[in-house]
Amino acid sequence: MITKEQLQNVADKLGIDLAMLQAVTKIEARSSGFKNGLPVILFERHIFYRQLKKNGFNVEHLAKTYPDLINQVAGGYLGGARENYRLNMAKQIDPQSAIESTSWGLFQIMGFHWQLLGYESAQQFEQYMTESEEMQLDAFYRFISHKTNCKLLQAMKDKDFQVFAKLYNGPAYKKNSYDTKLKEAYESYATTTK
Incomplete structure (x- = not known):
C-alpha cells in the first residue's frame, strides 16, 4: 500500500x-x-496484435486461431483476475509481446513503455509491477x-x-x-x- x-x-x-x-x-x-495478490491489469488484444506483428509473428494466422487474445479490434475484456488469465494465455504465444500489451498496476502503465521508462526488458518491467x-x-x-x-x-x-x-x-x-x-x-x- x-x-x-x-x-x-x-x-x-x-x-x-x-x-x-x-x-x-x-x-x-x-x-x-x-487484487487477491495479483497486479491489477488489463490485457489489450488489439495491442497484442500490433506487438506480435512488430515482433515478426504471422498475426493473421494467430488472430484466426486466438481471436479473443489477438484481434485488430479492442475488447474481449474479462475483468479482474481473469485478465491475468488472459495475460498468461498470451504469454504462451510470446511473453514479451504479452507483457507489452498489458496495462499495469495503480496507474495502468502500458508494458510497451518499458524501454522508454528505463527498464532493461519487458520482463523486468513486469517483475517490478508485480512487486509492489x-x-x-x-x-x-x-x-x-x-x-x-x-x-x-x-x-x-x-x-x-x-x-x-x-x-x-x-x-x-x-x-x-x-x-x-x-x-x-x-x-x-x-x-x-x-
Whole structure:
C-alpha cells in the first residue's frame, strides 16, 4: 500500500498538487494496484496484435486461431483476475509481446513503455509491477517525468482534467467520463488535504 508520504514525495518531484496525484491514483485503478495478490491489469488484444506483428509473428494466422487474445479490434475484456488469465494465455504465444500489451498496476502503465521508462526488458518491467505499489508509483513517475510526456505533466500542473484524460486514456476518455471523475476526485482530495 502506498503511503500519503510516498505520494507527496512524487508530487513534489513532479511539481504538482498531492490531490492531483491522489485523484489519478483513485480513478485509474480504483485506489489499488493489487487484487487477491495479483497486479491489477488489463490485457489489450488489439495491442497484442500490433506487438506480435512488430515482433515478426504471422498475426493473421494467430488472430484466426486466438481471436479473443489477438484481434485488430479492442475488447474481449474479462475483468479482474481473469485478465491475468488472459495475460498468461498470451504469454504462451510470446511473453514479451504479452507483457507489452498489458496495462499495469495503480496507474495502468502500458508494458510497451518499458524501454522508454528505463527498464532493461519487458520482463523486468513486469517483475517490478508485480512487486509492489511503490514500484508501480515509480513507473508512473518515470512515465510522467519523461520529456516525451511534458504535455501530460503540464496538464497535471494546470489541473486541466480534460487534456490529462485525453492524453492519458486516449480519445475514448469521454465515453468513460475520465475527465469528470478526475475533477471530482481532485476536488474531494483538495478539500480534505487543506
